[in-house]
Amino acid sequence: MSLVLEGVSRTVGGEVHLEDINLTFERGEFNVLMGLTRAGKTTLMRVMAGLEPPSKGRVLEDNVDVTATPVQKRSLGMVYQQFINYPAMSCYDNIASPLRLAKLSKAEIDRRVRAEAERLGIDHLLDRMPLEMSGGQQQRCAMARALVRDAKLILLDEPLVNLDYKLREGLRAELRELFKDRDTVIVYATTEPEEALVLGGKTAVLHEGRLVQHGLTAETYRNPATVTVSQVFSDPPMNLIEADVRDGRMVVGGLLDEPLPAHMSDLAPGSYTLGVRPHHLFANSVGAHGIDLAGTVEVAEIAGSVTYIHLEVGGHDWVVLERGVHMVHPGERFNVHFDPARLYAFDHEERLVASPATERG
Amino acid sequence: MARIELRNLGHQYAPGGDYALQPMQHVWEDGGAYALLGPSGCGKTTLLNIISGLVAPSEGQVMFDETDVTHTRTEDRNIGQVFQFPVIYDTMSVFDNLAFPLRNRRMDEAYVSQRVQHIATMLGLEGALNRRAKNLTADAKQKISLGRGLVREDVSAVLFDEPLTVIDPHLKWQLRRKLREIHEQLALTLVYVTHDQTEALTFADKVAVMLAGQVLQLGTPQELFERPAHTFVGYFIGSPGMNFMECTVDGSQAIVDGEHITVDPAMAEAARQHGGSLQLGIRPGLIRAAGEGESGHRVQVHSVEDLGDYQLVTGYLGNHRVHVRLDESEKIGSDGLQVVFPTENALLYADDRLVG
Numbered sequence: 001m002s003l004v005l006e007g008v009s010r011t012v013g014g015e016v017h018l019e020d021i022n023l024t025f026e027r028g029e030f031n032v033l034m035g036l037t038r039a040g041k042t043t044l045m046r047v048m049a050g051l052e053p054p055s056k057g058r059v060l061e062d063n064v065d066v067t068a069t070p071v072q073k074r075s076l077g078m079v080y081q082q083f084i085n086y087p088a089m090s091c092y093d094n095i096a097s098p099l100r101l102a103k104l105s106k107a108e109i110d111r112r113v114r115a116e117a118e119r120l121g122i123d124h125l126l127d128r129m130p131l132e133m134s135g136g137q138q139q140r141c142a143m144a145r146a147l148v149r150d151a152k153l154i155l156l157d158e159p160l161v162n163l164d165y166k167l168r169e170g171l172r173a174e175l176r177e178l179f180k181d182r183d184t185v186i187v188y189a190t191t192e193p194e195e196a197l198v199l200g201g202k203t204a205v206l207h208e209g210r211l212v213q214h215g216l217t218a219e220t221y222r223n224p225a226t227v228t229v230s231q232v233f234s235d236p237p238m239n240l241i242e243a244d245v246r247d248g249r250m251v252v253g254g255l256l257d258e259p260l261p262a263h264m265s266d267l268a269p270g271s272y273t274l275g276v277r278p279h280h281l282f283a284n285s286v287g288a289h290g291i292d293l294a295g296t297v298e299v300a301e302i303a304g305s306v307t308y309i310h311l312e313v314g315g316h317d318w319v320v321l322e323r324g325v326h327m328v329h330p331g332e333r334f335n336v337h338f339d340p341a342r343l344y345a346f347d348h349e350e351r352l353v354a355s356p357a358t359e360r361g
Numbered sequence: 362m363a364r365i366e367l368r369n370l371g372h373q374y375a376p377g378g379d380y381a382l383q384p385m386q387h388v389w390e391d392g393g394a395y396a397l398l399g400p401s402g403c404g405k406t407t408l409l410n411i412i413s414g415l416v417a418p419s420e421g422q423v424m425f426d427e428t429d430v431t432h433t434r435t436e437d438r439n440i441g442q443v444f445q446f447p448v449i450y451d452t453m454s455v456f457d458n459l460a461f462p463l464r465n466r467r468m469d470e471a472y473v474s475q476r477v478q479h480i481a482t483m484l485g486l487e488g489a490l491n492r493r494a495k496n497l498t499a500d501a502k503q504k505i506s507l508g509r510g511l512v513r514e515d516v517s518a519v520l521f522d523e524p525l526t527v528i529d530p531h532l533k534w535q536l537r538r539k540l541r542e543i544h545e546q547l548a549l550t551l552v553y554v555t556h557d558q559t560e561a562l563t564f565a566d567k568v569a570v571m572l573a574g575q576v577l578q579l580g581t582p583q584e585l586f587e588r589p590a591h592t593f594v595g596y597f598i599g600s601p602g603m604n605f606m607e608c609t610v611d612g613s614q615a616i617v618d619g620e621h622i623t624v625d626p627a628m629a630e631a632a633r634q635h636g637g638s639l640q641l642g643i644r645p646g647l648i649r650a651a652g653e654g655e656s657g658h659r660v661q662v663h664s665v666e667d668l669g670d671y672q673l674v675t676g677y678l679g680n681h682r683v684h685v686r687l688d689e690s691e692k693i694g695s696d697g698l699q700v701v702f703p704t705e706n707a708l709l710y711a712d713d714r715l716v717g
Contacts, residue, residue, distance in 0.1 A: 037529055164400065164556050169601055173666070173675075191530060197668045221669045234669075236534075279670040279689075299538035302562035302582045305599035305646050305686075310534065321670065323646050325562070325586040330542055 001062045001152050002026050003048065003185045008057035010043055017043045018054070019209045025185045030176070030201030032217060033189040034233055040209040041189040045155045048187065050074050061152065077146030079156040083138035085130040091117075091141045092126040098149045116148040119178060136167040147182075154179075156188045160195065172198050193235045197221060205229050222358060227350040230275050236308060236319040238275040238344065245269055255314045258291055261340035264354045272353070275344035278308065278321035281336045290337045297332040309334065362550050363425040363517035365389040365412065370421035372407055381407045383575045384421060389567075391426075394544045394551040396561035399571035400597070406522065408571075409554045413520050414438050425517045441519035443510035445526045447502035451495040455486055458494055459508045466513070480508045483546065484539055500528045500536065507536075511543060518550040525560060537563045558598055570594045586644070592713045595642050601673070604648075605710065606681040608641045615641045615709060618679020620658050624707045628717040635711040642715075645673070645684040647706035650691055650698060657699035660685060665693060674698060 003025045010018040018040050025031050033041045046052040048059060050071040059067045066074065077098075085094045092113060099109045117123040120140045130138050139159060146154060160168045176199050179186050190196055196203050196217055203217040205228075212232075213225045224230040230238040243250045246269045251257045260267065285292070295311035295318060302308075302325055309320040311334055320336055328334060345354040371384035382404045389395050397405040410416040412423060414435035422431045430438055441462075449458050459477045468476075481487045484504045489497065494505060503524065510519050525533055541564060544551055555561050561568045562582040569576045570585065570593070578590040589595035595603030608615040610633050613626040622641060632639055651657030660676040660683060667689075674685040676698060685700060687693070709716050 036531060165558065165600065166400070166597065166602075194668055198666055200667075218667050218669070277670070299534070299541050300563070301534055301537055301559055303559040303600070304562065305586065305644060308534070310538065325583045327581075327583065330538070330545060 001185060002060075003153060004058075004060040004063075005044075005048070006058045006060065008044070008047055008054045008059065010047060010052065011055045016209050018047070021057070021211050023204055023211060023214065025187060027185055028183060029185065030179055030199060031185070031187045032196040032199055032201060032203040033187060033206060034191075034193070034196050034203050035189075035206035036191060036232055039206040039232075041206055042157055043209075044206065045078075045157055045187065045189060048153065049076055049078060049155055075149075075152040077149060077151040077154040079139075079143050079146045079154075079159045081158045081161050083130070083135060083142055083162070085138060085141055085145070087130050089129075090126065091122065091128050091130065091133065094130065094141055095126075095144045095148055098145060102149060112148055113144075116144045119147075120144045121174075136163055136171065139163060139171075143178075147178075150182075150184065152184055154182075154184055154186045156186070158189055158191065161191075168195075176200060193221065193233050196233070203233070205233055207232055223352060223355050224344070225352050227273055227275075227346050230344065230346070234277065236278050236321070238277055239281070239313075239316070239318040240273050240275050241314055241316055242271060243274045244271050250274065252314060255293060256291065258340060261343060263341065263357060264343065264345055267345060267353060271348055273346040273350065275346065276338055276342055278319040280342040281318070281320040281338050283309075283320065283322060283326075283334070284337060286337045286339050289339065291340055293336050293338075295334045295336055297328045297330055297334050299330055300326060300328045302326075311336065362391050362548060364391040365518060365550060365552070366422075366424040368422040368424060370411065370418050370423065372411060372416065372418045372420070374419075376419070380574050382411070382418070383573075385576055387569075387576070387579065389550065389552070391550055392548040393567065394553070394565045396553045396555060396565035396568045397571060398555060398558060398561040398568050398597075400556060402573075403571040404574040405554045405556075405569075405571050407574075409520055409522060409552065412518070412552060413440060413442060439515065439517045441510040441513060441516045443506050443519070443521045443524045445523045447499070447506045447527070449494050449502055449505050449509070451493070453494060454491055455481070455494055455497075455505055456490040458505050459486075459490075459512055462509055462513050476512060476514070480512050483543060484508050500532050503527055504536070504539070507539070507543075511547065511549070516549070518552060521551065521553040523555050524553075525555075525557075533560075540564050558600075562598075570597060572597075588708065588715060589642070590715045592640065592642065592710055595644075599644060599646075601645055601684045603642050603644050604681075604683045605640045605642050606678065606683065608639050608709075610639060610709070615639075615707065617641055617681060620678060622658070622702050622707055623704050624709055625704060625717070628709050631717040632709040632711050635716055637712040640710040640713075641702075642708045642710055643702055643706055646686040648683075648685045648700050648702055650685075650687060651701050655699075655701065657701050660698045660700050662693060662697055 005021050005023045008018055008021040035041050047054050050069055058065055095113045096109050117126055122140045172195055200217050203220050204214040205212045207228050213220055213229050241252055243252045245267050248260055250260055293313055295313040298310040300307055300309050307322045307326040311318045342356045347353045367387045369384050372382040373380055399405050411418050422429050456477055460473045463473045481490055486504055525536055528536055553564050567579055569579045572593050578594045585598045592605055606617045608617045610629050613629045614621045615624050660678050662676045664675045666673040671689055672687045
């Protein structure tokens with residue numbers, strides 16, 4: 001099926017939660033809703049599910065208006081942040097519960113529960129009670145219950161956020177496989193860019209209740225349409241600095257005065273916001289064509305296999321991503337180097353006007 | 362401030378039962394920042410509770426400098442504590458909240474005021490001192506809790522129990538930065554419990570990685586990344602974790618499914634001496650693609666994840682699953698990937714322990 005949101009708005013007590021959202025999700029597609037906390041992701045999912053009515057606009061399933069159809073009459077599976085299972089039922093009975101409500105035969109229920117449990121790697125835990133299972137296992141059980149009835153629409157609201165990072169790593173790689181061949185609309189909300197990239201498919205970026213970009217996930221990441229997207233759909237956010245473009249040069253007062261790189265040579269004179277990604281900044285020189293900027297260390301965050309070095313550069317917070325573990329201390333001088341071919345440029349209305357060529361075909 | 366010494370410290374919740382904490386021997390230096398890192402159930406919270414006095418160990422001693430505090434009550438241990446959730450008085454102003462631990466000890470009001478100002482400035486709370494704590498955001502409240510834990514100069518140590526749990530992910534780095542600055546500016550002995558590697562490695566000079574009641578390794582972030590002492594440390598630190606492949610050793614070569622990988626000769630010798638179950642360990646980001654004309658090992662590619670900044674390849678070296686982290690610009694041929702395992706990054710493990 002397809003799910004279409006037509007001009008969906010939702011206002012609660014004068015506060016705008018969603019503003020004129022237009023989106024189409026196709027069957028068999030994997031869809032990510034990306035945004036910061038309180039961007040409107042959960043509200044949008046609740047509107048899609050029929051749990052909350054939109055103040056304006058319509059929800060269509062296969063061209064049928066279902067805006068007023070209550071959640072009980074929808075074909076829907078939902079997974080939440082919290083691991084929600086019936087505590088007094090075994091894992092088996094939890095997964096079987098929606099099938100029993102649908103009055104399937106006992107043999108059919110058994111076949112489907114076991115098949116779904118196997119896909120999620122919990123077939124050996126079917127006799128356990130939820131509280132006898134780890135957090136990761138409980139969430140797998142909740143997912144199996146949402147998936148088992150082959151609902152037309154499956155909504156997952158940050159399902160991995162309450163798992164620790166090792167479980168998250170394992171499960172998110174599995175999820176893509178798990179959703180691959182399902183004939184259903186899948187929508188997955190997350191705040192984490194890396195999760196969106198692992199899951200692939202299409203991404204809709206929400207910010208303050210509005211849809212700010214919608215497209216193929218990797219393409220959206222590489223071509224953020226606005227400054228907002230460059231901040232929301234990037235972890236750490238893209239580094240930004242204001243520059244003037246004139247006479248074929250880009251100038252940041254007192255910090256930088258360099259010729260425009262080829263991909264920015266068509267820019268009209270004026271003021272722009274330049275952006276560069278944390279992993280395109282280096283502690284060491286990148287060669288004769290490279291640009292150097294002086295910074296001061298604020299903190300080095302060590303994330304196991306990479307180090308995020310937070311800097312103050314020309315009054316802006318910048319982050320350098322270095323592979324491996326690097327010890328630097330607050331207050332130290334730190335010069336960053338980058339290739340100007342890696343720069344993004346946004347115009348005075350914060351719209352993308354130049355992005356680096358993709359190196360890979 | 363004090364040096365903390367754990368002398369043959371161990372704990373069983375029931376006599377004769379399993380050890381929640383295996384007997385251990387550690388000295389934590391005065392003014393050092395230590396993190397206890399591990400999955401749930403590893404014993405990190407039990408260890409923190411023993412240091413704070415909430416739990417009395419079934420064996421061994423806790424020493425603060427030369428004083429045995431094993432059976433001293435929490436309130437008499439002279440420690441600052443910060444918990445997962447803000448512990449503050451909603452009806453009091455931010456100033457009064459920060460002043461509370463000092464006034465409780467009948468400190469001079471001029472000193473209280475000066476000290477509160479100092480801590481508030483450090484935490485970026487100086488503009489909010491006269492506000493009621495009640496209507497502040499969760500992260501501002503947690504900053505006040507941090508301030509309350511840090512405001513006394515005369516404490517032996519400050520203990521943190523997962524203090525960033527309630528903080529919005531996008532604000533966490535700012536508080537990590539605060540914590541790091543606090544450590545560098547105040548000469549405090551700090552002990553920090555977390556299950557999050559980034560928090561532990563960012564905050565601490567030394568991290569104790571724990572599993573099943575044992576400290577598997579106490580090391581600097583660099584040591585934990587470059588030379589994990591145990592396969593679990595290799596797995597738990599880093600995303601994704603270290604690759605481990607069963608191997609045999611011949612001369613200075615580790616042999617994985619017929620592939621010969623050169624390792625440090627002394628390490629190879631030590632592994633042979635030790636015997637047992639041998640594994641070759643290497644970090645996904647420390648494997649590199651072979652250059653033009655360079656001989657390498659063939660990894661059969663199963664999947665490639667485009668993670669924006671980098672590509673994560675999941676593939677097979679013989680029958681062994683291996684992750685390789687490649688730059689976004691690296692091209693991957695359809696016939697697989699030729700990789701090099703640099704000798705300095707290829708480590709040998711015997712019965713899960715690093716050899717040599």
